[in-house]
Amino acid sequence: MELIRGLHNLRDKHRGCVATIGNFDGVHLGHQKVLDQVKEQAQLHNLPSVVIIFEPQPREFFAGNDAPPRLTRFDEKVRLLEKQGVDRVLCLTFNSRLRAMSAQAFVDELLLNGLKVKHFVVGDDFRFGCDRSGDYTMLEAAGHAHGFSVEHTHTFEIEDQRVSSTRIRESLMRGDFELSERLLGRPYTVTGRVVHGQKLGRQLGVPTANVRMHRFRCPLQGVYTVLARVQGRDYPAICNVGMRPTVNGRLPVLEAHLFDIDQQLYGQLMQVRFLHFLRPEKRFDGLDALKTQINFDLDLAREWFALQAGAKPISGSEQI
Missing domain, CATH: 3.40.50.620 (HUPs)
Structure with a gap:
């Protein structure tokens, strides 16, 4: 093309x-x-x-x-x-x-x-x-x-309604990823290069792979369970999309913590498939409170993946 x-x-x-x-x-x-x-x-x-x-x-x-x-x-x-x-x-x-x-x-x-x-x-x-x-x-x-x-x-x-970008956007904002997938004909994903960040996640014991959104405003904002595809392999992960208000973020960033992986991902193309909404993004009173919430989010995410493992397959993102 x-x-x-x-x-x-x-x-x-x-x-x-x-x-x-x-x-x-x-x-x-x-x-x-x-x-x-x-x-x-x-x-x-x-x-x-x-x-x-x-x-x-x-x-x-x-x-x-x-x-x-x-x-x-x-x-x-x-x-x-x-x-x-x-x-x-x-x-x-x-x-x-x-x-x-x-x-x-x-x-x-x-x-x-x-x-x-x-x-x-x-x-x-x-x-x-x-x-x-x-x-x-x-x-x-x-x-x-x-x-x-x-x-x-x-x-x-x-379902007797016109398929439109507006309808898909609304379904994503509600966290209805099953409907958005039916309207798109594929799972909803965001793709970008992994870049260096503030290394704050590493300091908190939860290293993240960051994708800057540049001018792109994602219709999602908050914390989600996701599948992160890197080098042709899917990794269960937890992801935050937003402005990172606790650390005075100024630009939207996608931050994903991939489970069960121990390697540098800088420069790699990463595709994130959104699966389940956990909570909205919010400001915390300091890094200690943020770390406590992150650990709680991690437990919720692992529990969600464990429940899904016996229910239905969740792999199958489009290849990048």
Whole structure:
């Protein structure tokens, strides 16, 4: 799969395609049905399939920290789109220039001159251009005038409700990981490189593998039992996601303590699959109180894993 960053990087070889556009946050089962439509049409037209996404996502541009947390980091989203068999991903920087682009300029610069789209798959409620002035009817008219076709996306429902990123986000916040897995078509995971931290966990006798979240705001916050996959192997673990208020943390961090492992993990790619919510993140009156709570959390986590061992398998995260 080819990742193209920005309109300015489009070349002659990129012109002529079947495309769709959206946030594709989570690349859930609803998204996958849309991608199936795109790939089917791409095969019929004998053209490459293209997914157009934004970075940052439009709501993040407008709302900043008040925007909903993402399900997937940018690199995870790209990796998931690649697994779906997409030929190309075009990532547009959502900035003041793009926000001010008129609907007609969107059609001219992106669909016609940029990609020479032959077939476009979008929702019938899709809006585009400055002040969301463009709509499906305008796209159909442009298609008739310039020789491309437009197709509705198909709504995909589970339990009589539309599968959406919002619904998955809400299920994660409730700790309903079974529902989120059904909606995503896979377990919910967060993946990142293990980095050096403050070494505070080691001082407390509970060393952690840390993943910085950078600009990514995870929809989860608190302490969880998880499976941490490193170098192709799953380790039962306990994980905290949040700001670490007891030690005045300023940036969100994922910290995982892996059971039954004694090796350095710095620089390794770690995938964390969330299994069970233990408690919310909170501030403690000093490190002694924090250590007491951590030991209590560890006991709860080990007890949970022991109960699950006789109930059902919990392995099976996607390979990283």
